[in-house]
Amino acid sequence: MDHADHVRLLRDGVHGGGTAWADLGSGEGAFTLALADLLGPTGSIHTVDRDGRAVGVQVRALREAFPSVGLTPVVADFTMPLELPPLDGIVMANSLHFVRDKLGVLGLVRGYLRPAGRLVLVEYDTDHGNPWVPFPLSSRSWATLATEAGFRETRRLVSVPSRFLGSIYSAVSLR
Ligand SMILES: C[S@@+](CC[C@H](N)C(=O)[O-])C[C@H]1O[C@@H](n2cnc3c(N)ncnc32)[C@H](O)[C@@H]1O
Numbered sequence: 001m002d003h004a005d006h007v008r009l010l011r012d013g014v015h016g017g018g019t020a021w022a023d024l025g026s027g028e029g030a031f032t033l034a035l036a037d038l039l040g041p042t043g044s045i046h047t048v049d050r051d052g053r054a055v056g057v058q059v060r061a062l063r064e065a066f067p068s069v070g071l072t073p074v075v076a077d078f079t080m081p082l083e084l085p086p087l088d089g090i091v092m093a094n095s096l097h098f099v100r101d102k103l104g105v106l107g108l109v110r111g112y113l114r115p116a117g118r119l120v121l122v123e124y125d126t127d128h129g130n131p132w133v134p135f136p137l138s139s140r141s142w143a144t145l146a147t148e149a150g151f152r153e154t155r156r157l158v159s160v161p162s163r164f165l166g167s168i169y170s171a172v173s174l175r
Contacts, residue, residue: 001168005160006034010091012157013120013172014038018088022046022112024078025095029058031122035091036066044070046084050077079105086114093122094168097129097136106149113175119151120172124165139169146173 014021014035019042023032026047035045045062049055052075062071076082079099090109099105109119124136137145139156146154151173159169 001030001160001162003030003033003037006031007037009093009122009158009160009168009170010034010038010120013118013170014089014091017118018114018116019043020085020087021089021091022048022084022087023091023093024048024109025092025098026058026073027051027054027095029054029061031091031093032058032062032071033065036062036069036071039069041068044072046072046074046087048074048076048078048082050075078108081108082112084112087112087117088114089118089120091120091122094124094133096121097123097133100135102135102137102145103149106145106151110150110175115175117175118172119146119175120157120170121146122168122170124162125159125167125169126165130165133165136165139171142171146171151175 026032026049055073127138143154154173157170159167162168
């Protein structure tokens with residue numbers, strides 16, 4: 001996957017969804033770069049990852065490629081309550097599959113969103129984990145879980161083939 005794929009996965013979920021976003025489990029920033037590209041210079045992005053090295057790589061990449069997008073990096077565990085401003089949107093890309101019991105985190109995530117806010121999820125389309133992707137959830141499982149967590153109107157957006165675990169999908173849900 002390249003930057004164009006990352007943008008394609010997020011585009012319809014981000015479009016028209018305000019300018020204050022967060023990327024939880026942002027890693028080295030592949031999807032933060034896509035988010036910055038889509039939001040443009042009025043965008044502001046809080047990123048959260050527990051891996052300080054990855055956050056450093058991400059900050060350098062963002063400042064080089066999209067210097068006018070506001071970036072607030074935080075090294076933290078997103079399964080714990082975070083201090084974030086009210087958000088228009090949240091991206092979780094390939095990070096929710098590290099959480100076994102997802103409802104608690106999803107409750108926190110929902111709480112960070114403004115009433116019209118949205119969550120864009122990117123995940124492998126499988127329910128069968130492995131040591132690197134321990135607790136994945138297919139788009140079908142996500143539709144059920146998102147409703148259970150209180151999200152509305154969950155909609156699958158795009159799917160791209162992946163050499164690893166078949167394919168990756170994106171989905172958007174409203175708070
Ligand atoms: C597979 S990487 C995905 C990175 C990026 N979102 C992407 O798709 O390229 C997963 C990231 O989630 C982070 N992560 C996993 N669990 C986390 C947690 N509980 N709190 C914060 N970060 C977490 C890891 O440190 C890692 O950087």
